[in-house]
Amino acid sequence: MKEYDIIIIGSGIGGLTAATLLSRKGYKTLVVESRTRIGGRFSTFEHEGFHLPTGAILIPDGWVIKLLEEMGIDTNILRPITRVFYRINGERYEIPAEMGVPKALDIIDQLEKEDAEKGRPTKPVQLRKIMRGYYKKMRGIKQEGIITVRDWLLQYTENENIHDAFDTLCAGLMMAHSWELPVSKFFQFQEMSKFFIVPNGNLSIAKELANIVEKNGAVWTNCPARKIVIKNGEVTGVIVEKAGEQTEINCKAVISNTGVKRTLILAGRENFNDDYLTEMRLKLRPSPCVLALVASDKPLCLEGINDGLEIIMGSQRMNTIIPISNICPELVPPGQHLFYTSAKHDSSLHPMDVKYEIQQLKRDIEEFYPDFEKYGRILKFRACGIINEWPEGRTWLGYGMPLETPIPNLFNVGDSCVAPGLIGTPGSVESGYRVADIVEKIL
Numbered sequence: 001m002k003e004y005d006i007i008i009i010g011s012g013i014g015g016l017t018a019a020t021l022l023s024r025k026g027y028k029t030l031v032v033e034s035r036t037r038i039g040g041r042f043s044t045f046e047h048e049g050f051h052l053p054t055g056a057i058l059i060p061d062g063w064v065i066k067l068l069e070e071m072g073i074d075t076n077i078l079r080p081i082t083r084v085f086y087r088i089n090g091e092r093y094e095i096p097a098e099m100g101v102p103k104a105l106d107i108i109d110q111l112e113k114e115d116a117e118k119g120r121p122t123k124p125v126q127l128r129k130i131m132r133g134y135y136k137k138m139r140g141i142k143q144e145g146i147i148t149v150r151d152w153l154l155q156y157t158e159n160e161n162i163h164d165a166f167d168t169l170c171a172g173l174m175m176a177h178s179w180e181l182p183v184s185k186f187f188q189f190q191e192m193s194k195f196f197i198v199p200n201g202n203l204s205i206a207k208e209l210a211n212i213v214e215k216n217g218a219v220w221t222n223c224p225a226r227k228i229v230i231k232n233g234e235v236t237g238v239i240v241e242k243a244g245e246q247t248e249i250n251c252k253a254v255i256s257n258t259g260v261k262r263t264l265i266l267a268g269r270e271n272f273n274d275d276y277l278t279e280m281r282l283k284l285r286p287s288p289c290v291l292a293l294v295a296s297d298k299p300l301c302l303e304g305i306n307d308g309l310e311i312i313m314g315s316q317r318m319n320t321i322i323p324i325s326n327i328c329p330e331l332v333p334p335g336q337h338l339f340y341t342s343a344k345h346d347s348s349l350h351p352m353d354v355k356y357e358i359q360q361l362k363r364d365i366e367e368f369y370p371d372f373e374k375y376g377r378i379l380k381f382r383a384c385g386i387i388n389e390w391p392e393g394r395t396w397l398g399y400g401m402p403l404e405t406p407i408p409n410l411f412n413v414g415d416s417c418v419a420p421g422l423i424g425t426p427g428s429v430e431s432g433y434r435v436a437d438i439v440e441k442i443l
């Protein structure tokens with residue numbers, strides 16, 4: 001085929017969302033993927049018999065589930081995570097997910113009071129004032145002159161544990177630290193209270209979505225797009241490399257899932273006006289990621305809990321622990337155990353010292369899990385700085401670029417274009433729904 005209605009460059013979850021929606025509506029759709037495997041940061045690879053995620057591990061309830069249900073993909077197989085444990089001052093507390101922040105602050109308040117009674121130096125928590133401010137903001141009341149989450153919180157308290165709790169939330173879920181993220185963006189966040197893991201890996205879902213596209217189109221792997229062809233201000237096609245040969249494929253519209261910056265390179269910077277380039281500079285704030293996948297011969301964490309995760313407060317780096325093999329034993333070889341830990345990175349603004357960050361995370365693992373040395377091993381470390389092409393998010397919460405570009409039939413999709421309040425896979429899928437709507441209208 002040399003002609004399609006739509007070409008989608010990249011088979012990440014955002015690209016596949018747009019592709020399935022448009023293909024099901026009858027548009028001839030081609031997805032080209034440069035890698036040998038589909039799914040991008042929503043995929044699975046094999047390593048020493050373990051099935052490991054390329055990126056996303058937790059699927060929040062909401063947009064992704066909606067997509068799967070609409071596409072007739074069985075969501076009953078997904079394993080829910082409904083229990084959330086917080087490790088505060090070395091003790092584990094179970095907190096219902098929907099009560100996360102207020103309840104965690106309440107526990108910190110109690111612990112500080114106990115410390116004060118024992119005559120230890122503490123800083124006032126001011127829980128009531130924080131909560132009043134928190135709910136006021138949640139209801140959308142503006143507070144002028146306050147910039148970052150940390151600045152907002154400093155109105156009420158200097159207590160380090162409270163600041164650490166907010167920072168853990170920001171760095172863990174919103175792609176930036178509390179001293180980097182504006183409080184207005186923080187309060188747009190659409191809270192997530194239930195998560196799922198795919199028992200046979202995200203790649204299995206990506207493949208099901210690709211099968212749907214293939215009913216009215218094609219998905220080509222190992223086929224990088226080399227150039228988006230623009231004539232008289234409009235896209236006319238894409239030059240794709242297939243089996244070492246470059247071919248021009250014509251189309252009526254292109255949706256790029258490669259990230260806004262790469263779209264610019266593929267289409268030629270000269271085709272984008274100054275306003276768009278300025279918006280890119282102001283908005284695009286990639287978020288680094290540091291994580292470890294830890295294998296062991298015996299369970300090292302959350303033993304016996306097969307529907308929960310743990311959030312760590314007060315560590316150097318470690319902030320979320322997911323006991324993958326407790327939840328989905330089919331992802332690991334028999335007799336083996338696996339947990340995933342993500343880390344709070346040093347900064348979402350300046351480049352990362354990868355070696356140092358990995359050292360810090362390793363120190364935390366050794367400290368929190370004394371049995372690690374005897375029974376465990378690091379299967380994979382992943383550390384991607386903000387200049388890497390595989391960030392945790394292509395931009396922070398609330399910093400999504402528009403889907404439209406100055407070229408009328410060229411669009412972006414994926415997590416550089418997240419809607420306010422969304423992030424990660426739900427953000428990418430939602431952008432896929434929006435772009436499919438727009439493209440349908442212009443076609």
Ligand SMILES: Cc1cc2nc3c(=O)[nH]c(=O)nc-3n(C[C@H](O)[C@H](O)[C@H](O)COP(=O)(O)OP(=O)(O)OC[C@H]3O[C@@H](n4cnc5c(N)ncnc54)[C@H](O)[C@@H]3O)c2cc1C
Pocket residue numbers: 009010011012013014015032033034035038039040041042054055056057058059060223224225226257258262289291382390391392393413414415416423424425426428
């Ligand atoms: C370590 C890590 C952990 C994460 N954890 C979570 C989590 O637990 N929950 C959650 O919801 N989100 C998580 N995320 C974020 C989530 O994975 C991403 O937001 C989401 O998967 C991004 O999807 P996307 O649509 O932007 O496409 P991407 O995944 O960025 O895919 C883009 C695709 O385009 C392809 N491509 C690029 N250039 C070309 C070209 N020239 N030609 C053809 N193809 C091209 C790439 O190979 C890639 O496959 C995590 C991310 C990382 C990295």
